[in-house]
Amino acid sequence: MGDKANTHPGAAGRAITAGQPSSVRNVVLVGHSGSGKTTLVEALALTAGAVNRAGRVEDGGTVSDYDEIEHRQQRSVQLSLVPLEWGGCKINLLDTPGYADFVGELRAGLRAADAALFVVSAAQEADAVAGSCRAVWEECAAVGMPRAIVVTHLDTARVDFDGLTAVLARIFGGDDPDAILPLYVPVLGAPQPDGHAPATGLVGLLTERIFDYASGERTEHPPQEAQRPLVASARDRLIEGIIAESEDESLMDRYVGGEAIDVGTLIADLEKAVARGSFHPVLAAAPAAPGGKQGLGTVELLELITRGFPTPLERELPAVTTPEGSPRPALVCDPDGPLAAEVVKTSSDPYVGRMSLVRVFSGTLRPDETVHVSGHGLADRGHEDHDVDERVGALTAPFGKQQRQLGACIAGDIACVAKLTRAETGDTLSAKDDPLLMEPWRMPDPLLPLAIEAHSKADEDKLSQGLSRLVAEDPTMRLEQNQDTHQVVLWCLGEAHRDVALERLRHRYGVQVDVVPHKVPLRETFGNRAGGRGRHVKQSGGHGQFAICEIEVEPLPPGSGIEFVDKVVGGAVPRQFIPSVEKGVRAQAARGVLSGFPLVDVRVTLLDGKAHSVDSSDAAFQTAGALALREAAADTRINLLEPVAEVRVMVPDEYVGAVMSDLSGRRGRVVGTEQAGGGRTVVRADVPEIEIGRYAVELRSLSHGTGRFDRRYARHEPMPSQVAEKLREGAAA
Template sequence: MGDKAQTHPGAAGRATTADQPSSVRNVVLVGHSGSGKTTLTEALALTAGALNRAGRVEDGATVSDYDEIEHRQQRSVQLSLVSVEWDGYKINLLDTPGYADFVGELRAGLRAADAALFVVSAGQEAEAVAGATRTVWEECAAVGMPRAIVVTHLETARTGYEELTEVCSHIFGGDDPDAVLPLYLPRYGAPGADGHAPVTGLVGLLSRQVYDYSSGERHEVAPDPGQSELIEEARNRLIEGIIAESEDESLMDRYLSGEDIDRSILVEDLEKAVARGTFHPVLAAAPATGGAKQGLGTVEILDLITGGFPTPLEPAPPVVTTPQGAKRPPISCDPLGPLVAEVVKTASDPYVGRISLVRVFSGTLRADETVHVSGHGLADRGHEDHDVDERVGALTAPFGKHQRPIREVFAGDLACVAKLGRAETGDTLSAKDNPLLMQPWAMPDPLLPLAITAHTKGDEDRLSVGLARLVAEDPTMRLEQNQSTHQVVLWCLGEAHADVALERLRKRYGVQVDVVPHRVSLRETFGTPSAGRGRHVKQSGGHGQYAICAIQVEPLPAGSGIEFVDKVVGGAVPRQFIPSVEKGIRAQAARGVVAGYPLVDIRVTLLDGKAHSVDSSDAAFQTAGALALREAAAGTPIHLLEPVAEVRVLVSDEYVGQVMSDLSGRRGRVVGTEQSHSSRTLIRAEVPEIEIGRYAIDLRSLSHGTGQFSRCYTRHEPVPQHVADRVREQTGERT
C-alpha cells in the first residue's frame, strides 16, 4: 500500500500480466461535480507513465495537448475509461460524471468496477461537501463496494485537511467513524506572500516517514520534529481503527498491553479490511505542476489500488440465466470459463460508429468472433427484447479519444468493442452456442418530462431514428408516445440530462426539435345528470341520412369509465343500430365535449329514437349518438379531472420540514412519514401531477442534492375551479 516507504520509477520498462484477473484492478472515481475526479485521473496517468507533459501516451499514440484533454474530459457527462500500468498491474480508471443528472453513468461505472475512489474537494465548505456527496456514497455502499477517499484541491483549500477528514469520518463512517481515517497527513511548506502555506508532501502515519514532492518527484525525507505529537495522535487512532477490523482477535489485547505491533502486520490487516469494504482510508492528492513528473499523493493512491483494492476474482459475479429465464450455474472470473460480458456504456463515434464499453465477467472475448447479444427489453423506456448473433468488431483499450488495438480481452478486464449494431447498454454478450443473460443493475427512474416536436418536416422524418438511437445509448432515459395528449415525451433525470439529449439529437443525429409545454392527461366528466337528443337528418338526392336518438347521462364514481345502457322499447331504434349509437357516443367521449379531454365516469342510457327504413345507417346513428352526448354536455357543468400521483420522498431529516411545506404548496396531502436509514425520512404524499412536472429539479434544490423521490399514478379527481380556469386559459379553451 502507499505507506510502504518505497520509490516507484513509473510504468516504463515493466511488463504486465493483464491476461490474469489477479493482475487487473477496476476502479471507479466518484464524487460531486468539481471535486477533481478528472484531474486526479490525469495525474495518476502521468505518474504511471501513461501520459507525459508532451501529451503522449506511452505506446506512442499522440493525443491532444495535456491541458486540452483535461478541459475536454472535465466537461464530459459520460463515463470514460483510462487504463494505466503500475508495478505489473493493469489499472482501469473509470471516471464518472459528478452531476446528479447522470447517476446512470455512475451506476454503470459501479457495475464495471470492483472498488471506488471517492473524491472530495477541500476547495468547498465542509457542509457543501457533506450535502452533495452523501447520496453518491450511499450508491456505492448499496452495492457493497470497497471505497477509499481522496481529498483534492489542497492548494486552494477552504476547509482544513484535518477538519475535512473528521467530516468524512462522521458522514461516511456512520455508526463507526473510526472506519474512515486518514493514512497520511499533509506536510506544509513555507507560507507565501499571501500567507498560504503550500502542501509539499505527505507524512505516512504508519511509517512515520515524510514523502516529499516539492522537487516534482517523490522522495523520502526526515520528519519535522514539531509534528511528532500530531503524528502520534493520528497514528494511534489509525492503528486502533485497523486493529478493530483485524481478523486476529488477540491483536487489540497485545496493542493495549503496550506491544509495538509490527508495521507489516498493520499494513496486511489494513489491506484486507479495505478489500472487504469495512475500512475506508483517506488519502490526499494534488496535480503535478510545472515540469513535475508526479502529482502529490499519486504514488500512494496507485499503491493503495494495487495493494488494497480487490482483484476481479473476489467480488461475487452477477447472476446469469438463459435469455428465457432458466437458471444457470454461477459464473466465475475465469478466462477459460463460458463467455459472459456486459455492455456498460454505449456511445456513437462519427467515424467509427457505435462503440460499446464492455466488462468481461467470465471467459475471453476475441476480436472478429460472433457472439450472442441478449437484451432485457426495457419496454417502458423504449427498449425492446432482442436475442441476436453479432460479429464483434475491433477490440481496443481506450485512452481519451485514442484506442490501442488488442486481440482479446480476458475475464476481469474492460475494453471497447466496435460495430455492435444491436447491442445496447445493459445487454449481455455470450457465446452463440451458449446464450446467457446477466441480471441487470438498478436504473434510476427518469422523472423530468421533456415534450418535443420536430422543427421541420425533414426533422420529423429523422426524429424516430434519432430517438431510438438516443435511448439505446442511455437506458436512464424513457421515451413515451402519450396516447392521451398525443405528445412525444422524453423523460430525463434533470435539466442537464435533457440539455445533453437535445444536443445529441441536433449534433449527432441531425435532428432539430422544439420543446413544448408538457401536458398531463386531464379528463372531463359530468357534474350533474343531463339529457340530450341527437338528430342527424340530411337529404341530398339518392339515399339520405336519418337517425334520431335520445339519451340520459348521469355521473358515476371515479374510475367507473363509461357505461352504456339500452332501454329502448318498441323498436324505436332498430336493434342493428344500437351498437352504432354506442360507438358514436364512445368516440365523442374520447374526443371530449368541452375542453378536448377524454370524457369518463358517466352512464349513458339510450331511451328512444327514430329510424327510416331506407335512409338510416350505421354512420348516421354514430353521428346522432355523438350529437346527443354533446347536447347533454351543454346542459350541465363539465368538471375537469386531473391525475393524482402517490409521491414517496426520501430526504435527510434536516430538510423534512421544508419538503412537507413545499408539498402542501403543490396542493399535496401528506399521508404519512417513517424513519429510514442514515438519518433520513420517507415522506408519502398524494400530489396532483400537474404540480410536479419539475419536481425533480425543485427537490434537488430544496434538499441540496440529497433528496430522492418516486411517483406512481393513483387516480383522477376533480380540479379546483381556480386551477381549472387557469388550465383552460392556458389551453385556449372555454367552457
C-alpha cells in the same frame, strides 16, 4: 503501502493488456461535480507514464478528450475509461460524472468496478459532499465494495486536514467513524502572500517517512524532530483503527500491553482490511506543478490501488440465468470459463459507429467471434427485448480519442467492442451455444418530462431513428409516445440531462426538435344527470342522411369508464343502428365534450329516436350519437379530472418540514411519514401530477441535493373549479 517509491516506464503509445485477472484493478471514481475527478485521472496518468509532462498522449490529445458535448458544456456527462499500468498491474480507472443528472453513468461505473475512490474537494462544503456521495457510499457498503477517500484541491483552499477528515468520518463513517482515517497527512510549505501555506509533501503515518513533491518529483527522507509531534496523535489513531479491523484478535492485546507492532504487520493488515471493505483510508492528491513528473500523492494512491484494492477474483459476480429465466451456476472470474460479459455503456462514434464498453466477468472475449446478446427488455423505457446472435468487431482500449487495438479481453478486464448493432447498455454477451442473462443493475427512474416535436418535415423523418439511438445509449432515459396527449415525451433525470439529450439529437444525430409544454392527461366527466337529442337530417338531392336519437347521461364512480345502455322500445331506432349510436357516442367521448379531454365515468342510455327507411345509415346514426352527447354536455356541469400521483420523498430529517410545506403548496395531501434510518425520513403524499412536472429539479434545490423521490399514478380526481377555470382560460388564449 507508501513505504517505497515505484518507478515505472509508462505505457504511452501502446495498448495495456492484462495477463491474468489477478493483475487487474477496476476502480470507479465517485465525487461531487467539480471535485477534481478528471484532473486526478490525468495526474495519475502522468505519474504512470501514460502521458507526457504536458498531459498529452502521442497524438496530441489528452486522456480527457472524449466527447465534444463535454467540452461545450465544461463538465463530464458520461462514463469514461482510462487504463493505466503500475506495479505490474493494469488499472482501469472509470471516471464518472459528478452531476446528479448523470447518476446512470455512475451506476454503470459501479457495476464495472471492484473498488471505489470517493473524490472530495477540500474547497467544497460538507453539505455538498453529503448530498452527492452519501447515498452512493451506502450503496457500496450494501454490497461490500471497498472504498477509499481522496482529498483534492489542497493547493487552492485553506485546509484544516484533521478537521476535514473528522467531517468525512461523520458523513461516511456512520456507527464506525474510526474505520475512516488518514494514511498520510500533508506537509505544508512556506506561507504565500495571502497567508495560505500550500501542501508540498506527505507524511506516511505508518512508515514515519516524508514524501516530498516540492521539486516536481517524489523524494523521500525522514521527518525533522519538529515534525514528529505533529503526526504522533494521528499515527496512534491509525494504528488503533487498523488493529481494530485486523483478523488477528491477539494484536489488540499485544498493542494495549505496550508491544510495538511491526510496521510490516500493520501494512499487511491494512491492505487486507481495505480489500475486505472494512477500513477506508483517506489520502490527499494534487496535480503536478508545470513541468513536474508526479503530482502530490499520486504515487501513494497508485500503491493503494495496486496493493490494497481487490482483484476481480475477489468480487462476488452478478447472478445469471438462461434468457428464459432458468437458474445457472454462479459465475467465477476465470478466463477459461463460460463467456459472460455485460455492456455497461453504449455510445456512437461518427467514424466507427456504435461502441460498447464491456466488462467481462467470466471467460475471454475475442474479436471477430459470434456472441449471443440477451437483453432485459425495458419496454417502459423504449428498449426492446434482445435475444440475437451478433458478430463482435474490433476490441480496443480507449485512451482519450484513441482506440488501441486489443487481441482479447479476459475475465475481470474491460474493453470497447465495435459494431454491436443490437446490443444496448445492460445487455449480456455470452457464448452463442450457451446463452446467459445477467441480473440487471438498478436504474434510477427518470421523472422530468420533456415534450418534443420535429422542427421540420425533414427532421420528422429522422426523429424516430434518432430517439431510438438516444435511448439505446442511455437506459436512464424513457421514451413515451403518449396516447392520450399525442405527445412524444422524453423522461429525463434533470435539466442537465435534458440539455445533453437535446444536444445529442442536434449534433450527433442531425435532428432539430422543438420543445413544447408537457401536457398532463386530463379527463372530463359529467357533474350531474343530463339529457341530449342528436338530430342529423340532410337532404341535398339524391341519397340523404337521417338519424335522430335521444340519450340520458349520468355520472358514475371513478374508474367506471363509459357504459352504454340500450332502452329503446318499439323499434324507434332499428336494431342494426344501435351499435352505430354507441360508436358515435364513444368516439365523441374520446374527443371530449368541453375542453378536448376524454370523457370518462358516465353511463349513456339510449332512450328513443327516429329512422328513415331509405336515408338512415350507420354513418348518420354515428353522427347523431355524437351530437346527442354534446348537447347533453351543454346542459350540465362538466368536471375536469386530473391525475393524482402517490409520491414518496426521502430526505434528511432537517428537511422534512420544508418538504411537507412544499407539497401542501402543490395541493398535495400528506398521508404519512416514516423513519428510513440514517437520519432520514420518508414522506408519503398524494399530489396532482400537474403540480410536480418539475419536482425532480425543485426537490434537489429544496434539499441541497440530498432528497430523492418516486411516484406512481394513483387515480384521477376532480380538479378544483378555480384551477380548472384558469386552465381553460390558458387553453383558450
